[in-house]
Amino acid sequence: MRKPNKEELIVRKIKDGTVIDHIPAGHALYVLKILGITGREGFRVAIVMNVDSKKLGKKDIVKIEGMELKKEDVDKIALIAPTATINIIKDYLVVSKSKVQVPNRIRGLLTCINPRCITNQPREPVIPEFRTMSLNPLILRCEYCGCTMGHDEIIRQLVKE
């Protein structure tokens, strides 16, 4: 019989659902938070944190049985975990594997950190818009005032509320 890899020793394979793999180490709980998963929905959820990864050194994995992600969810995961891979599992097999993609432009989802930015003026109905300057580390730049925002601030804004 095939020897299970280290991750399989911690949490077994799932039958149907979604595996979000290659999450930067320590970020799995943020991914659950933006998906709105509290554990009270009834889905079976496995969280693996700080396991060895060839590509990332260490990584986190989230496995959700019986749930499929919406496009909007995948876009938000990209901003929290730009290295993540989304695996769709059907009857124990990986039927689809895709890397999340940080969009070149992000409209509406985040607010500019500059209080004097036009997007932060109550009387100006301007929708904030950012351009992706760098992926690793993730840096976004406001299209209106040029202020830049790093990964920690992006996560802070996405996981609050």
Ligand code: CTP
């Ligand atoms: N997985 C799972 N349940 C299954 C099938 C796969 O939980 N029935 C998990 C695996 O444990 C792994 C991820 O889904 O974390 C992707 O599976 P697979 O493509 O088989 O693994 P790798 O080839 O290692 O993936 P990658 O090339 O993306 O690193």
Ligand code: ZN
């Ligand atoms: Zn701005």
